[in-house]
Amino acid sequence: MKIERIDDKTVKCFISNEELEELEITYKDFILRSEKAKEVVEDIIEQAVEEVGYKPPEFAMDMQIMMMPDKGMILTLSERTPEDLKKNPMLQEYLKEVQKTLEEHFPNIAAIAGKAAKESTAEEPLQEKSVQEKPDYALFVFDSIKQLSDYASVLPKNLRMISILYRMDGNYYLYLQKGGASYERYSRACIHALEYGVLYGAAEDKLRYLQEHGECIIEDKAIVKLRLS
Numbered sequence: 731m732k733i734e735r736i737d738d739k740t741v742k743c744f745i746s747n748e749e750l751e752e753l754e755i756t757y758k759d760f761i762l763r764s765e766k767a768k769e770v771v772e773d774i775i776e777q778a779v780e781e782v783g784y785k786p787p788e789f790a791m792d793m794q795i796m797m798m799p800d801k802g803m804i805l806t807l808s809e810r811t812p813e814d815l816k817k818n819p820m821l822q823e824y825l826k827e828v829q830k831t832l833e834e835h836f837p838n839i840a841a842i843a844g845k846a847a848k849e850s851t852a853e854e855p856l857q858e859k860s861v862q863e864k865p866d867y868a869l870f871v872f873d874s875i876k877q878l879s880d881y882a883s884v885l886p887k888n889l890r891m892i893s894i895l896y897r898m899d900g901n902y903y904l905y906l907q908k909g910g911a912s913y914e915r916y917s918r919a920c921i922h923a924l925e926y927g928v929l930y931g932a933a934e935d936k937l938r939y940l941q942e943h944g945e946c947i948i949e950d951k952a953i954v955k956l957r958l959s
Contacts, residue, residue, distance in 0.1 A: 735782035740808035743774045747802045760795050763873050765900050866908040871901050872927040881926040882956040893952040898944035
């Protein structure tokens, strides 16, 4: 692995295809934040501390993945705080990436993300397009209960969504359904979830698989209970 320090809060690590094979790890492991991926990231951080004097983040870490099919993978690790996100001049680009990620399953959320991007630069708000089919639930995967608690703490207390928590293969899966919330508030809650976890899916087969192979650990008002944990 080749590690390069970008600044006080960011390091970049190149992992060759040969190293990926040796580690028996793939792009999917990092997306789903598997135990194997966590171990590799921990090794990278330890190596970065020793080699380039990197200081591990105190609050939260953001990880970006870039695949180079003929060469390997680049992981960029950086410290992330709520203040950073608000002050980041690239906020509009970040929201555009969120919009692109959600387009396939969440056309209504994509419209709201676009609206947020417009508002962040003081432009005219984006008009939301009418959508014939509006998905009313989604599944997100999180590394830990702490991530879930942090996420729950930023949501409005009067948000009337349906939320159920599952555990499978060492990860936590949060089911969010619109319930009595407005589509705009539900959509914003989904966008916030991407700051702490990863979108797992919004298809029935994903939910059925989770119900069959996972363990339901909070079957009602998971968001409320996680906020209190």
